[in-house]
Amino acid sequence: MELINFNAGPSVLPTEIFPELAEAVTNYKGTNMSLLEISHRSSTFVEIIEEARQLVRELLKLPEHYEVLFLTGGSTTQFALVPYNLLPVDGVAGYLDTGTWSSKAIDAATVFGDVDICGSSEQDQYRFIPKDYKIDPEWSYLYLTSNNTIYGTQLHQMPETDGVPLVVDMCSDIFSKPIKDIERYGLIHASAQKNLGPAGTSLVIVNKNILGKTGRDIPVIFDYLEHIKKKSVLNTPAVFAIYGCLLTLRWLKKRGLNRIAKDNEKKASMLYAELDNNPLFIPKVRNSEDRSIMNVTFDLAKAGHEKTFDVFCENHGIVGVKGHRSVGGFRASLYNAMPVEAVETFVKMLQDFTWRFG
Numbered sequence: 515m516e517l518i519n520f521n522a523g524p525s526v527l528p529t530e531i532f533p534e535l536a537e538a539v540t541n542y543k544g545t546n547m548s549l550l551e552i553s554h555r556s557s558t559f560v561e562i563i564e565e566a567r568q569l570v571r572e573l574l575k576l577p578e579h580y581e582v583l584f585l586t587g588g589s590t591t592q593f594a595l596v597p598y599n600l601l602p603v604d605g606v607a608g609y610l611d612t613g614t615w616s617s618k619a620i621d622a623a624t625v626f627g628d629v630d631i632c633g634s635s636e637q638d639q640y641r642f643i644p645k646d647y648k649i650d651p652e653w654s655y656l657y658l659t660s661n662n663t664i665y666g667t668q669l670h671q672m673p674e675t676d677g678v679p680l681v682v683d684m685c686s687d688i689f690s691k692p693i694k695d696i697e698r699y700g701l702i703h704a705s706a707q708k709n710l711g712p713a714g715t716s717l718v719i720v721n722k723n724i725l726g727k728t729g730r731d732i733p734v735i736f737d738y739l740e741h742i743k744k745k746s747v748l749n750t751p752a753v754f755a756i757y758g759c760l761l762t763l764r765w766l767k768k769r770g771l772n773r774i775a776k777d778n779e780k781k782a783s784m785l786y787a788e789l790d791n792n793p794l795f796i797p798k799v800r801n802s803e804d805r806s807i808m809n810v811t812f813d814l815a816k817a818g819h820e821k822t823f824d825v826f827c828e829n830h831g832i833v834g835v836k837g838h839r840s841v842g843g844f845r846a847s848l849y850n851a852m853p854v855e856a857v858e859t860f861v862k863m864l865q866d867f868t869w870r871f872g
């Protein structure tokens with residue numbers, strides 16, 4: 515049985531990339547070498563990472579003064595590197611608290627300086643995105659999580675910041691649509707394992723004009739400027755994961771971000787329509803303007819039905835729909851590589867479940 519993988523990350527990758535990825539394990543492009551055993555300083559790898567960086571630039575139409583890095587340590591490392599590199603010793607940064615990942619970013623930032631938590635949806639279990647908050651023009655940056663993987667909320671429009679640079683965790687929605695007004699962003703970070711490739715590397719896009727202004731010494735390995743100077747090979751990068759990203763970026767370029775965005779909208783609206791209309795399911799996010807098109811979270815209307823639903827999913831080849839352990843319920847992650855037809859199959863399965871158990 516063909517499985518449909520709704521995992522939240524690591525997650526589904528485009529099926530088209532697997533033949534080349536598999537071949538690279540044993541014989542990378544006729545070199546008789548595995549990509550797993552080549553040097554990260556070899557011209558073979560330098561070509562891979564340079565093409566990947568170039569594709570990121572093209573897809574997001576990055577101006578010259580933006581740099582593209584592939585680093586290790588995940589987005590969790592970026593929670594600390596952002597304030598280390600961007601928050602001056604006597605500075606203040608604004609943070610919007612939209613759940614676990616932004617809370618972790620806030621905790622990391624408080625080690626380096628003053629944090630102004632401008633809004634939070636904690637009192638409503640993070641089921642909405644706060645909107646009526648004030649932005650202080652003195653902030654070094656405003657930090658946002660564009661898609662809240664655990665709760666299924668998404669920031670569909672960036673706030674007006676009056677020149678305060680946006681720093682955005684796009685871990686779970688990067689490349690899900692084109693980015694408007696890129697010049698408003700000081701920095702974007704995203705671990706690869708949702709929309710970009712296999713786990714093991716993180717993409718960092720940074721406007722280099724905002725770097726080097728904190729007044730503090732930064733150890734080389736934590737300094738974005740040093741990584742820029744060394745073109746992401748300051749130390750050994752995640753060679754194979756970056757190759758996986760390159761293949762995914764080529765796939766993204768072939769489709770184009772406009773088509774990707776259209777398909778993502780289609781998948782999400784199809785699933786939300788079913789959840790809204792089917793009496794057996796309750797979407798966790800009521801407010802449609804805050805609903806994520808990447809992670810659709812829902813509960814079952816009848817208590818005690820969960821086990822039956824789990825088994826039903828398993829019997830239909832549906833994998834990874836369990837909600838995050840902190841919130842429970844269910845979650846279907848509809849990342850770029852999830853085909854529209856797979857979501858149609860899932861919707862049909864939800865209808866069959868209702869027919870059987872409703």
Ligand code: PMP
Pocket residue numbers: 523587588589590591615659661662663664683684685686705
């Ligand atoms: N931010 C968001 C929005 C995430 O979903 C995740 C992981 N699921 C992270 C940050 C942390 O990423 P990592 O585990 O790669 O550090």
